[in-house]
Amino acid sequence: MIGGQKVLGRHALVTGGGSGVGREIALALAQAGVDVTICGRRADVLDAVAAESSRIHGIAADITDEHAVSGLYEKAEAARGPFDIVIANAGAADSAPAHKVSLADWRRTLDVNLTGAFLTVKPALSSMAARKAGRIVFIASVAGLRGYAYVAPYVAAKHGVIGLMRALAAETVKTGVTVNAVCPGYVETDMLDRSVNNIVEKTGRSAEEARSILAAANPQNRFIQPDEVADTVLWLCGEKAGSITGQAISISGGETW
Numbered sequence: 001m002i003g004g005q006k007v008l009g010r011h012a013l014v015t016g017g018g019s020g021v022g023r024e025i026a027l028a029l030a031q032a033g034v035d036v037t038i039c040g041r042r043a044d045v046l047d048a049v050a051a052e053s054s055r056i057h058g059i060a061a062d063i064t065d066e067h068a069v070s071g072l073y074e075k076a077e078a079a080r081g082p083f084d085i086v087i088a089n090a091g092a093a094d095s096a097p098a099h100k101v102s103l104a105d106w107r108r109t110l111d112v113n114l115t116g117a118f119l120t121v122k123p124a125l126s127s128m129a130a131r132k133a134g135r136i137v138f139i140a141s142v143a144g145l146r147g148y149a150y151v152a153p154y155v156a157a158k159h160g161v162i163g164l165m166r167a168l169a170a171e172t173v174k175t176g177v178t179v180n181a182v183c184p185g186y187v188e189t190d191m192l193d194r195s196v197n198n199i200v201e202k203t204g205r206s207a208e209e210a211r212s213i214l215a216a217a218n219p220q221n222r223f224i225q226p227d228e229v230a231d232t233v234l235w236l237c238g239e240k241a242g243s244i245t246g247q248a249i250s251i252s253g254g255e256t257w
């Protein structure tokens with residue numbers, strides 16, 4: 001139950017569930033009574049989260065590898081039934097001025113954030129439509145809603161995720177499946193720590209200065225917490241959110257609207 005409503009489904013997939021936002025979503029879904037399969041490339045990190053709840057099961061898989069994703073679906077669905085909920089959360093960001101981005105860096109960022117998100121949800125689409133129920137949520141970013149300097153591949157990928165979400169919402173609109181995206185500003189996770197370290201390395205500023213520069217992007221002058229993102233995802237997975245589809249919800253203290 002979440003806010004007095006039931007989460008729609010018994011089995012969820014959360015990619016990148018071993019850390020940060022994904023871990024928080026996995027724990028929240030498990031707390032709501034859902035069995036959760038989490039994936040990521042590091043098995044030890046997945047095991048640590050699985051140890052926190054008997055409802056959480058880790059399967060190591062790289063979401064940019066279609067073969068690995070289909071293996072994950074086979075194994076998880078054989079054990080715990082078809083996925084009713086898919087949260088495409090795994091992602092990564094590097095920063096550099098656009099003229100210094102190599103083709104390899106561009107492809108790596110598009111692969112994990114956009115192609116990986118597509119590969120994550122694709123195997124669930126026909127099965128959810130046949131069962132006339134399902135919840136798909138992409139963890140995009142405010143970088144999917146407006147431009148930011150020095151993260152061109154990430155901004156392009158996250159805009160692509162919003163486009164993918166809208167296309168899938170249009171395709172599934174009469175099937176009982178909903179497809180939405182949440183778009184956080186800076187969230188206090190390992191990804192944020194990496195951005196802080198990057199600023200420290202490249203500008204010589206202190207970590208404290210770097211954190212206050214990043215926090216100031218949010219008009220509330222603070223970082224979003226992972227549980228704020230998880231709460232919105234849980235609401236979207238609730239049985240009363242059936243009319244919400246095709247939406248990109250900004251969780252950013254008013255950084256975008």
Ligand code: NAP
Pocket residue numbers: 015016017018019020021022039040041042043045061062063064089090091092093112116139140141142183184185186187188189190191192
């Ligand atoms: P995080 O702690 O670094 O989590 C990213 C997760 O994605 C990790 O668990 C990582 O696990 C997994 N991952 C990365 N590449 C993968 C791959 N190829 N295959 C499978 N799993 C992969 O960062 P986070 O902040 O929680 O990020 C979660 C999502 O929120 C991302 O989509 C990010 O873009 C989005 N977001 C974050 C912020 C922020 O400020 N933190 C803001 C807006 C949006 P492995 O390394 O073990 O594979």
